[in-house]
Amino acid sequence: MNPLRRTLLGAATVLLLRPLAALAAWQKEAFGAKSAPDALKSLGVANAAPSQDVVIEAPQIAENGAVVPVEITSNVKGTTSILVLIDRNPFPLVGKFDFAEGTLPFVKVNLKMGETSDVRVVAEAGGKHYFATREIKVTIGGCGG
Amino acid sequence: MAAGPMKMRATLAGGYTDVRVLMTHPMETGQRKDAEGKLVPLHFIQNLTVKVNGRAVIEAQISQAVSRNPVFSFRLRAGAKGDKIEVSWLDNEGETNKTETAVV
Numbered sequence: 001m002n003p004l005r006r007t008l009l010g011a012a013t014v015l016l017l018r019p020l021a022a023l024a025a026w027q028k029e030a031f032g033a034k035s036a037p038d039a040l041k042s043l044g045v046a047n048a049a050p051s052q053d054v055v056i057e058a059p060q061i062a063e064n065g066a067v068v069p070v071e072i073t074s075n076v077k078g079t080t081s082i083l084v085l086i087d088r089n090p091f092p093l094v095g096k097f098d099f100a101e102g103t104l105p106f107v108k109v110n111l112k113m114g115e116t117s118d119v120r121v122v123a124e125a126g127g128k129h130y131f132a133t134r135e136i137k138v139t140i141g142g143c144g145g
Numbered sequence: 146m147a148a149g150p151m152k153m154r155a156t157l158a159g160g161y162t163d164v165r166v167l168m169t170h171p172m173e174t175g176q177r178k179d180a181e182g183k184l185v186p187l188h189f190i191q192n193l194t195v196k197v198n199g200r201a202v203i204e205a206q207i208s209q210a211v212s213r214n215p216v217f218s219f220r221l222r223a224g225a226k227g228d229k230i231e232v233s234w235l236d237n238e239g240e241t242n243k244t245e246t247a248v249v
Contacts, residue, residue: 103219111212
């Protein structure tokens with residue numbers, strides 16, 4: 001396998017999927033990654049800078065790991081995409097939200113957490129990445145049952 | 146079970162349209178065991194699309210770590226009463242569902 005060809009194919013695929021292709025293929029590799037850095041790497045995110053403009057609202061302590069309410073807002077100007085990861089879940093990548101013009105980079109959703117972990121949010125704006133983390137303590141995990 | 150009812154509400158709030166949508170889906174992680182101790186296979190929503198008047202404005206890919214019967218809130222920058230909002234999903238078994246509502 002020619003690695004350059006792979007890279008070019010990958011880049012072409014990424015270009016084709018943007019912006020907002022109808023039902024973009026599910027990013028199997030990134031969602032299957034077992035660590036947050038691996039997931040981010042396979043999504044092409046490198047050198048994300050910490051930013052206070054990425055806001056994560058969540059309880060400090062979640063009694064039930066099966067339902068952890070998380071509210072995310074990016075105040076980074078021109079945010080087009082938000083990634084949500086739970087560092088210590090078996091598969092950290094939880095979601096990738098792409099926003100077109102006319103929407104606010106905001107999402108609120110309930111998540112499952114296996115154990116106490118940092119929740120990591122990466123916002124993409126103008127090809128650059130900004131992130132914030134927030135620790136949520138979990139007293140009963142939500143992945144097994 | 147999977148393609149159960151969806152519920153959605155879209156309301157004009159101060160300066161944006163608040164869209165709240167509930168989907169009925171087990172969101173199985175593939176790690177849970179049933180009463181007989183057998184693993185329940187992975188079954189979860191993968192893709193989510195929000196459309197306003199037929200135009201896709203939010204595309205999301207999600208994992209099995211979203212809670213059972215997912216509830217999402219999104220915000221649209223503008224909006225007018227009567228705008229048509231459509232939300233659809235597709236899961237890893239190819240099942241799909243959608244719902245539509247008008248902004249109030």
